[in-house]
Amino acid sequence: MAAQRTAELRRLLARPYPWVKKSFIVGAPMRIMAGPNLAVAVSAAGGLGFLGPQVKPDGVLADLDKARELVAASSLRHPLLPIGVGFQVWNGDLKIATSAVEKHKPCAVWLFAPRNGQKELDEWTTSLRGASRDTQVWIQVGTLSDAIAAVNSLTPPDVLVVQGSEAGGHGMAKQSTGTIVLFPEVADAVKESGIPVVAAGGIIDGRGVAAALSLGAAGVAMGTRFLASSEARIAKGYQDEVVRASDGAKNTLRTQLYNHLRGTFGWPELFSPRTLINRSWIDHEAGVPFEKLQVLHDEAAKSGDAGWGPEGRLATYVGTGVGLVRSVQDAGVIVESVRNEARDILKALTDDI
Amino acid sequence: MAAQRTAELRRLLARPYPWVKKSFIVGAPMRIMAGPNLAVAVSAAGGLGFLGPQVKPDGVLADLDKARELVAASSLRHPLLPIGVGFQVWNGDLKIATSAVEKHKPCAVWLFAPRNGQKELDEWTTSLRGASRDTQVWIQVGTLSDAIAAVNSLTPPDVLVVQGSEAGGHGMAKQSTGTIVLFPEVADAVKESGIPVVAAGGIIDGRGVAAALSLGAAGVAMGTRFLASSEARIAKGYQDEVVRASDGAKNTLRTQLYNHLRGTFGWPELFSPRTLINRSWIDHEAGVPFEKLQVLHDEAAKSGDAGWGPEGRLATYVGTGVGLVRSVQDAGVIVESVRNEARDILKALTDDI
CATH class of the missing domain: 3.20.20.70 (Aldolase class I)
Known part of the structure; x- marks a missing residue:
């Protein structure tokens, strides 16, 4: 029934x-x-x-x-x-x-x-x-x-x-x-x-x-x-990451950091985006101040597709299922x-x- | 195939x-x-x-x-x-x-x-x-x-x-x-x-x-x-909670607190249990020291089935699917x-x- x-x-x-x-x-x-x-x-x-x-x-x-x-x-x-x-x-x-x-x-x-x-x-x-x-x-x-x-x-x-x-x-x-x-x-x-x-x-x-x-x-x-x-x-560097990445349980997290690096502020606190972890997050966790991350991020943004990837710094929003893509x-x-x-x-x- | x-x-x-x-x-x-x-x-x-x-x-x-x-x-x-x-x-x-x-x-x-x-x-x-x-x-x-x-x-x-x-x-x-x-x-x-x-x-x-x-x-x-x-x-108080509880996304969390209140220490850090949130956790979040929580927990344990529930203090391990039970x-x-x-x-x- x-x-x-x-x-x-x-x-x-x-x-x-x-x-x-x-x-x-x-x-x-x-x-x-x-x-x-x-x-x-x-x-x-x-x-x-x-x-x-x-x-x-x-x-x-x-x-x-x-x-x-x-x-x-x-x-x-x-x-x-x-x-x-x-x-x-x-x-x-x-x-x-x-x-x-x-x-x-x-x-x-x-x-x-x-x-x-x-x-x-x-x-x-x-x-x-x-x-x-x-x-x-x-x-x-x-x-x-x-x-x-x-x-x-x-x-x-x-x-x-x-x-x-x-x-x-x-x-x-x-x-x-x-x-x-x-x-x-x-x-x-x-x-x-x-x-x-x-x-x-x-x-x-x-x-x-x-x-x-x-x-x-x-x-x-x-x-x-x-x-x-x-x-x-979508940029090719971003898309390449979607195909490359695996183990979204380990390699993604929810954080506002990448929003803020992109200049997006003001999301209601209830919400946050899931992204692939890369240097921006790792450095943030290591205590690098936001202003410094912002400079590095903006430099990475100028580098085009190289700005993505594990050593990149750009926002790479994906779900935990990314490893299945x-x-x-x-x-x-x-x-x-x-x-x-x-x-x-x-x-x-x-x-x- | x-x-x-x-x-x-x-x-x-x-x-x-x-x-x-x-x-x-x-x-x-x-x-x-x-x-x-x-x-x-x-x-x-x-x-x-x-x-x-x-x-x-x-x-x-x-x-x-x-x-x-x-x-x-x-x-x-x-x-x-x-x-x-x-x-x-x-x-x-x-x-x-x-x-x-x-x-x-x-x-x-x-x-x-x-x-x-x-x-x-x-x-x-x-x-x-x-x-x-x-x-x-x-x-x-x-x-x-x-x-x-x-x-x-x-x-x-x-x-x-x-x-x-x-x-x-x-x-x-x-x-x-x-x-x-x-x-x-x-x-x-x-x-x-x-x-x-x-x-x-x-x-x-x-x-x-x-x-x-x-x-x-x-x-x-x-x-x-x-x-x-x-x-x-399982104690009846615990089982009643399994049937009563809903919205495991909101009403459960992973924490070692309840392990420790039960006297279980030493779990490898990789692991943690998911439990229903009750007074022990709420008080812990509000800053009540562990020693005080321990006393309250042990009193609750003596109260039998009344020790469980939203106002109870005993460990109630369940999955987020508890609302479907x-x-x-x-x-x-x-x-x-x-x-x-x-x-x-x-x-x-x-x-x-």
Whole structure:
């Protein structure tokens, strides 16, 4: 019966996105890196791609213009723009976001990281729904309490995204746990809402997708895996690191240090990014003052691709699953192979157990 | 092909334990709590139960005697004792362990937490294999590097157990990550060895079992779930907490504090236990000195079951999945329902995607 219920939620998630094939694979809205080429490639392969936030809030307009062109040149046909758009609420601009959504009518918006909790998400949701009635609102949470707050709010989301502690980029700074536990506990807590729940955090290949579906996910969001896609908007030095690095348990950590070195201040304390450890962190731990690290960082930034790597100094946001990423592939190949692998795994298990 | 390979490893794991039904569910060797009643009940239900270490190393002898009686009264028939025995290597006694294994010939031993790494595991493995040729050696690791060291050692284990950061009781103090990532990265790294790998950490119900199998696990070990079994050797106050508690991401943490309050010192620094947060921790964080906490703890211990709970002070080791444990059931019911649920989930998914 529980299995039937999750099948219903999978159907509910899929209905507004008819081009998306089973299983429902989402390209997460990684800031800067998930640009128009990646988002549209994921959707064109039968997934759902999201644009990430740009360097400045109004960058979304150029990205949406470009995405619209790419969609027109693809086989994707849908009344709405068949990609989603992600916003970091705390440093987003609701006016720009609203006018962008009104103009381009993306099929979904993905909201994350409010400074003032659900109240701020309510404002955003109301404004964005006002701008485009059929655009679905996805809310990303990383805790049980935030999930419950979202589904019981004045403006419950159409889709809830639950991010486990494995995730790269920004997530909960503390009090988080792995997807294998966080996801089912949240799913149980919000099941009365009838809102489909998407799993994020640590999902890299078909094994992770099959696992997340087993946990009851209606869909699965992948970020780190798409950093190593041909279409990612990412420096080669960074991308090489994603492919090279292994053992994310040992070689990544959550810290604001790299944000600050990049000049990004003001993230709400609840959140922090996971990054690969390199010289900036090692020196910081050894007591080198921030001002000195900043100088070294800025020099490294001028060195281009050499600025990344174990001896480099530049921010390399990745999830703990980075060790499972072993080559750069086209995003469409990733979507298809992950989908096929997940199906093969589930079929083989069903036959065997 | 990868799916075939994992099916072979599932068969390889199962061969020496012919009474164990698919999927291969293991009762983890929780110290004290996994006594003879629990271990034998898990095996009798078609799983594989392990005795946990006892208060003192020679406690294993009484537990094995008792287990032998229980097995004789059950329908279990096997040339070896059809339960396993767990040892904490750092504070175990190899001489006692060896003579216990020689006398009782358990089907498996599970080794964890050496003070001196793989070298110490080699000594234990050699001695225990010498005592009982057909007893299989299981080694539990929590890091990629320890997994690689184990399979490349002089005495590779028969089975490798990989424990994710969600786990309760003792695990890696640092540099760990969730099962959804740690397991597949380890499995890939050791695949040439042909050693089957069992997943542990965050597996509470059929969803977790199906997820772990999807990740490629040959079997799944559960601890926290069995704390809430009729057969667990656990105080009622503790067990009530396991059922009551939710949101393990928020309400548990890793700390040596509770070990020290119980008078257990000397754990190798690599390891720490995960426990529910209660007054001992809150007061510790507020700066109450250890000596004062000790007095309060010892008073609480005299109060019996009231010593546990959010306002209690006693150690309550659990995994982050504690919120998924909602009732006390017989261990056999747990094994069977988890097995059935996992099968139903996988079948429904295969039909649907």
